Amino acid sequence: MQVRQLLFAMVALGAMFSSQAGDFDIALSEETASLELIADSDIVGVGGADLLFGLFFNEDDDYMGSLGIQAYGVPAGEGQPFSLGLGGKLYYAAIDKPDLRVSALGLGATLKYHIPSNMPMALGVEFYYAPGITSFQDADQLFDIRTRFSIDVLPSAAAFIGYRFTTVDFEAGGDHDLDERIHLGIRIQF
Numbered sequence: 670m671q672v673r674q675l676l677f678a679m680v681a682l683g684a685m686f687s688s689q690a691g692d693f694d695i696a697l698s699e700e701t702a703s704l705e706l707i708a709d710s711d712i713v714g715v716g717g718a719d720l721l722f723g724l725f726f727n728e729d730d731d732y733m734g735s736l737g738i739q740a741y742g743v744p745a746g747e748g749q750p751f752s753l754g755l756g757g758k759l760y761y762a763a764i765d766k767p768d769l770r771v772s773a774l775g776l777g778a779t780l781k782y783h784i785p786s787n788m789p790m791a792l793g794v795e796f797y798y799a800p801g802i803t804s805f806q807d808a809d810q811l812f813d814i815r816t817r818f819s820i821d822v823l824p825s826a827a828a829f830i831g832y833r834f835t836t837v838d839f840e841a842g843g844d845h846d847l848d849e850r851i852h853l854g855i856r857i858q859f
Contacts, residue, residue: 696831696854701727703833703852721758725835730765731847733835739779754779758797760811762837764845769807771837773799777813789821809838825858 691708706722721737739756743749755778762771777797784790799811817831831854835847 692856692858694854694856696829696833696852698848698850698852700729701725701833701848701850701852703848703854718756719754721756723758725847727847731762731845733760733762733771733847735760739777741779750783750785752779752781752783754795758813760799760813762847764837764847767845769839769845771808771811772805773808773811773837774803775799775811775813789827791817791819793817793819807839807841809840811835811837819856827856829854829856 691706694703694705694707696703703725704723708720708722709718718738718740721735721739723733723735723737725733725735735758737756737758739754741752741754741756743752757774757776760771760773760775764771775797776799777795779793779795781791781793784792793816795813795815795817797811797813799808801809804810812835814834815831817829819827819829821827830851832851833848836844836849837847838844
């Protein structure tokens with residue numbers, strides 16, 4: 670899929686969800702860009718979860734799109750500083766060198782620690798894994814790990830610094846790291 674087509678799909682999804690509450694997340698490093706749209710699953714008639722639409726590309730002409738669903742909330746108990754998410758993502762990636770295609774279904778979790786302070790801050794980690802049984806085309810398995818420190822700078826906007834490690838192991842042997850960099854970003858709520 671061409672970058673233009675992926676960007677068009679993201680804009681179309683954004684227009685579709687513009688009347689719904691959600692988040693738009695953009696993260697940039699020296700060599701990568703990642704966009705993610707997070708919308709409440711009420712838009713498809715089923716509440717209680719977040720829908721995740723992601724687009725990633727790097728300067729090596731690797732592109733990856735993702736579509737996911739995640740139940741997210743605070744564990745039972747009073748005054749918990751943690752929030753937890755569990756879910757799954759479908760990935761599709763076009764890797765330029767070597768010229769390979771990857772599709773995978775990964776399961777994962779998100780854990781976030783909310784730092785008590787006057788200005789809301791949080792530390793978080795997100796992990797998705799697709800084993801060989803749910804990795805298709807040229808892929809044998811896929812790992813997608815993100816860590817992040819965020820600070821709410823406005824009531825509807827947060828800034829963050831993070832690290833992402835995304836790698837694919839191939840059936841024919843070897844692996845390819847799509848991302849293993851520190852990035853800066855913003856998240857806007859609408």
